[in-house]
Amino acid sequence: xxIFSRPFSRALKRAFLxxxxxxxxxxxxxxxxxxxxxxxxxxxQKSILVLAVVIAVSMIFYTKLGLYRALVLYMGLxxxxxxxxxxxxxxxxxxxxxxxxxxxxxxxxxxLALFWMMSLLFIGGSRFAGKLVLRGLIHNxxxxxxxxxxxxxxxGMQLVGSLQGGDQYLPVAFVDDGHEMLxxxxxxxRVYGPRSLSELTQSYGVRxxxxxxxxxxxxxxxxxxxxLEHLPVHVKTVxxxxxxxxxxxxxxxxxxxxxxxxxxxxxxxxxPELLDACILNHSVLITGAAGxxxxxxxxxxxxxRPSKIIILDAFEFGLYELENELLSMIKLLxxxxxxxxxxxxxxxxxxxFLGSVINSYGVETIYHVAAYKQVPMVEKNIVEGxxxxxxxxxxxxxxxxxxxxKNFVFISTDKAVRPTNFMGATKRLSELVxxxxxxxxAKTCFSMVRFGNVLGSSGSVVPLFRQQITEGGPVTVTHxxxxxxxMTVQEAAQLVIQAGSMAQxxxxxxxxxxxxxxxxDLARKMVHLMGFAVRDExxxxxxxxxxxxxxxxxxxxxxxxxxxxxxxxxxxxKIMRAQEEAxxxxxxxxxxxxxxxxxxxxxxxxxxxxxxxxxxxxDPEFCVQESNITYEASGKTRENDSKVTPLFQKFDGVR
Numbered sequence: 001x002x003i004f005s006r007p008f009s010r011a012l013k014r015a016f017l018x019x020x021x022x023x024x025x026x027x028x029x030x031x032x033x034x035x036x037x038x039x040x041x042x043x044x045q046k047s048i049l050v051l052a053v054v055i056a057v058s059m060i061f062y063t064k065l066g067l068y069r070a071l072v073l074y075m076g077l078x079x080x081x082x083x084x085x086x087x088x089x090x091x092x093x094x095x096x097x098x099x100x101x102x103x104x105x106x107x108x109x110x111x112l113a114l115f116w117m118m119s120l121l122f123i124g125g126s127r128f129a130g131k132l133v134l135r136g137l138i139h140n141x142x143x144x145x146x147x148x149x150x151x152x153x154x155x156g157m158q159l160v161g162s163l164q165g166g167d168q169y170l171p172v173a174f175v176d177d178g179h180e181m182l183x184x185x186x187x188x189x190r191v192y193g194p195r196s197l198s199e200l201t202q203s204y205g206v207r208x209x210x211x212x213x214x215x216x217x218x219x220x221x222x223x224x225x226x227x228l229e230h231l232p233v234h235v236k237t238v239x240x241x242x243x244x245x246x247x248x249x250x251x252x253x254x255x256x257x258x259x260x261x262x263x264x265x266x267x268x269x270x271x272p273e274l275l276d277a278c279i280l281n282h283s284v285l286i287t288g289a290a291g292x293x294x295x296x297x298x299x300x301x302x303x304x305r306p307s308k309i310i311i312l313d314a315f316e317f318g319l320y321e322l323e324n325e326l327l328s329m330i331k332l333l334x335x336x337x338x339x340x341x342x343x344x345x346x347x348x349x350x351x352x353f354l355g356s357v358i359n360s361y362g363v364e365t366i367y368h369v370a371a372y373k374q375v376p377m378v379e380k381n382i383v384e385g386x387x388x389x390x391x392x393x394x395x396x397x398x399x400x401x402x403x404x405x406k407n408f409v410f411i412s413t414d415k416a417v418r419p420t421n422f423m424g425a426t427k428r429l430s431e432l433v434x435x436x437x438x439x440x441x442a443k444t445c446f447s448m449v450r451f452g453n454v455l456g457s458s459g460s461v462v463p464l465f466r467q468q469i470t471e472g473g474p475v476t477v478t479h480x481x482x483x484x485x486x487m488t489v490q491e492a493a494q495l496v497i498q499a500g501s502m503a504q505x506x507x508x509x510x511x512x513x514x515x516x517x518x519x520x521d522l523a524r525k526m527v528h529l530m531g532f533a534v535r536d537e538x539x540x541x542x543x544x545x546x547x548x549x550x551x552x553x554x555x556x557x558x559x560x561x562x563x564x565x566x567x568x569x570x571x572x573x574k575i576m577r578a579q580e581e582a583x584x585x586x587x588x589x590x591x592x593x594x595x596x597x598x599x600x601x602x603x604x605x606x607x608x609x610x611x612x613x614x615x616x617x618x619d620p621e622f623c624v625q626e627s628n629i630t631y632e633a634s635g636k637t638r639e640n641d642s643k644v645t646p647l648f649q650k651f652d653g654v655r
Contacts, residue, residue, distance in 0.1 A: 014068045021062065021123055022055050025090060028118035029054075032111060050097040058090040083124045091116040144170035146204045148233075150224065151212035152176040152184075152191045155238055159212045160187045172204045177224075194227055201231055207531060211237040225529065234531030270494045271572065275304050277501035278365040278407045283308040285363045287348050287396060288370030290318030293411060293454060296493040297367055298322065302329050304497075305337060310361050312344040312354075313370070319343055348392040355399045365407045367496070368396050371427065375415065376552050378423035386607050387599040389426035394433050394592065401437070401444045409500035410434055410448040414485060414513075417450070418617030420556050425611045425618050431508065432614065433592070435582035438506030447503030449496045450578070451511040452485030461519065465526050473535075473544035475523045478551045482520075483558050485513035499575050508578040510567065516558065520546065588614070 029051060062068065067086055095112050145168065149156050152174040163169045164187065174191040176182070181191045192200060200206065209228060213221065221237075228235050278284075279301050286301070288294045289311035301309055311326070313319045323343040330339050342361060346353045348370045357363070371389045372378050378385035393410060400408045412431055415424030434446040453461075461484075468475045492511070499509040527534050527544045535542030551557070567576045591614050598606035612618055 017068055018059055018063075020126065022059065024122035024126060025055050025058060025119060026051065028115055028122050029094070031118050032115045035114060036110060050094070053097050054090060054093045057093055058086070061089050062086050079127075080124065083127070084120065087116055087119040087123060090119055144168060145208065146170050146172045146206050147208045147210055148173050148175055148197070148200055148204075148206050149189075149210050149212050150175045150228075152178070152181045152186055153212070153215075155214050156212035157186055159210065159238060160189060169208070169210075172206065173200050175200070175209075197228070197231060201233060206233060208234045208236060211235065214238055225525075229525060229528045232531065232533065235529045271498060274498035274501040274572065275300075275494070278409075279304040279306050279497065281305070281307050282364045283310070283362045285310040285312060285358065285361070285366045287312045287366065287368050287392075289313050290315045290322050291369060292489055293492065294367075294369040295322050295325075296489045297369065297496065298326055299329065300490075300493050300497060301367075302326055302333075302339065305333070306339060308340040308342065308361055308363075310342045310344060310357060310363065312346065312348070312357065314345070314347050316345055319345055348396050349388060351395045351399060354395060355403060358399050358403045358405060363400075363403070363405050365409070365500070366396065366400050366405055367409050367411070367500070368393060369411045370396075371411075371430075373413070373423060375421045375423045375555060378426070379421060382422045383599055383602055383604055383607055385422055386426050386429075386595060386611070389423070390429050390433065390592075390595065391599070393430040397434055397437055397442075397444070397446060401442050405444050407500055407503065408434070408444050408446045409496065409503070410446070411496060412448045412450040412508075414450060414452040415556075418619070419615060420618075420620055422611070422620070425615045428615050428618075429611065432583055432588060435506045435508070435580075436585040436588045439582060440585035442505070445503050445505050447500055447505070447507040447509060449499045449509045449511065451487060451492055451495070452513045452516075454487055454489045454492050461522075462526075465523055466530075469527055469530050469532065469544055474547040475527065475544060476547050476549050477520050477523055478549055478555065479557060480520050480548055481518070481557055482551070482555075483516040483518050485516050487511065487513055495572075495574055498572055499570075502570050502572070502575070502577075506582065508580055509570075510576045510578050512574040512576065583614070 065082060065086060067082055091112050094115055147163070147169045149159055149171050153176075156174060156176075160171050160174075163171050171187075171189055173196075174181075174186060174189055175194055175197060176191050177194060179193075182193055184191050197209075201209075209231070211221070211224065213224070216224070225235065284301055284306045286294055286297055286309070289298055290313035294311075294313070298309065298311055309326070311319065311322060313322075320343075323341065326341055330337065330341060333339070344357050346357075348354055348368075358366075370392055372381075372385050378389075397408060399405075410430065413424065413427050415421065416428035416431060417424075419425045419428055431448050431450075434448055437444075438446045465475055495511050499507075499511070502509075523546055524534055527546075532544045533539055533542035535545040567578050570577055591610050595607065595610045597603075598610065
């Protein structure tokens with residue numbers, strides 16, 4: 001039977017506490033006089049008035065100081081100090097009232113001291129007793145999940161305090177690498193070494209470990225995670241220091257570990273001079289701004305305070321969302337920051353439109369991100385991929401040169417190196433276009449930045465794996481030996497901006513991606529750290545199977561970043577400059593004319609011939625056979641064929 005249909009209101013709870021404190025002060029005063037062998041009410045009738053004044057004024061002070069805003073269940077050191085302050089005020093009010101009303105009693109010092117102690121005992125003690133009772137009730141009716149906290153530093157202590165006042169997790173042990181903490185007790189919880197982890201998880205039935213080491217580097221966190229991988233636990237982490245200091249997240253807001261922790265990749269702090277060189281007080285255009293990389297570039301460019309930022313994309317809704325986000329960012333920078341934001345909806349293949357945008361807003365720097373990048377999709381739509389990627393770049397570059405843009409930075413990919421797919425081939429041809437324009441004496445400083453997979457970008461494998469694990473599997477991997485380079489989208493954007501600032505014209509910058517990792521190893525780590533076991537020939541009773549589905553069309557086993565081995569360093573330790581051969585403009589231009597005509601006529605064979613003729617090492621390993629759609633182009637009718645890809649005939653493997 002439910003006694004109350006709804007919980008007491010906050011106002012009613014405060015009224016109850018005020019009444020309780022009034023009673024406590026009355027009892028404290030009566031007991032004080034009793035211990036001093038005096039009869040409070042027999043001293044004089046004015047005593048009743050003294051009591052009323054002390055209680056009434058005390059309640060006013062208690063309310064103003066915020067005593068009744070503190071929740072009894074979550075009272076800590078700060079609340080204790082506040083109670084001491086309030087009780088002290090009540091004691092001083094008592095003695096002050098004696099003088100005001102001229103009540104001769106004698107022994108005022110003894111009354112003051114004893115009343116202070118009695119009030120502290122009644123008011124403070126009653127609250128902490130209530131806290132213990134409430135915690136006991138919550139624990140009995142709402143059992144908590146036992147957890148181990150890795151890290152007994154300040155963050156770990158804050159986390160314990162938050163969890164002990166909550167109703168979800170019950171901290172049972174600390175684990176810390178530091179020898180000085182071993183064996184100590186923090187907040188009633190003992191600190192153990194890492195070697196005790198296996199025993200602790202079994203003894204307490206722990207299924208979650210919370211990492212409370214926000215100041216650790218990614219390399220240090222990776223080392224710790226490797227120790228935990230074999231345990232049957234779900235590893236979560238507290239936010240990093242920046243998020244806690246900025247107020248975005250609290251220490252008690254645990255979450256799944258970041259993929260950066262699995263990679264163990266530490267970033268190099270950006271060089272402010274390089275970040276500002278092409279942005280500060282400049283008019284900056286970002287094409288393909290609504291994509292994941294383009295959007296992150298916009299965020300970091302806003303932080304560098306350009307005079308104008310022009311965001312351009314053909315995706316209407318994505319552009320709308322990005323515009324709203326950037327407007328909020330600009331507003332947060334303060335009223336003294338004057339950044340003009342312009343959103344332009346359109347295609348980079350439209351030369352008239354693009355030229356008008358550049359000219360109208362006096363663009364000085366362009367970051368060209370717009371491209372089709374999904375390998376399987378471009379394999380199915382080769383002609384449109386070539387049209388958008390190659391001529392989108394050419395049109396943008398020529399418009400930049402025509403209207404006096406100082407810097408043009410092209411976002412390339414590791415798939416452009418000896419490509420095995422048509423997306424990579426079109427990106428490599430785009431690089432060659434910019435290199436040829438630079439060799440031809442262009443006044444615009446053209447450069448390109450080449451890097452691998454970006455974590456957090458659209459189509460990233462990490463969120464897919466996490467979803468598959470949550471749903472019970474299987475986790476799908478293309479090939480047991482496939483490897484990839486990984487970098488966070490934030491680091492990639494920073495390095496792109498810094499690389500563009502170092503350009504001299506025609507530069508191919510390659511970002512240091514560290515060591516490649518096997519995708520299957522990444523999948524296994526994610527399964528283990530989410531508290532599950534991999535089901536394979538070694539463990540038939542595991543939770544999550546890993547299935548190999550085969551490489552997709554155009555995919556490599558191992559990605560590369562360099563066409564040749566000739567590279568030189570730059571002033572930034574994570575950015576290298578590649579030394580690669582390039583075409584003269586006079587040599588490349590006829591091929592581009594042929595490619596443009598082939599795209600207009602939807603002549604797939606001609607498009608392929610041109611890509612083979614211009615791209616070194618281009619060797620498609622796979623061809624798609626998925627559709628039997630027919631089309632007519634340039635007076636030719638293709639026959640219905642099971643070997644035809646959507647809109648385009650399948651490549652027959654012959655150059």
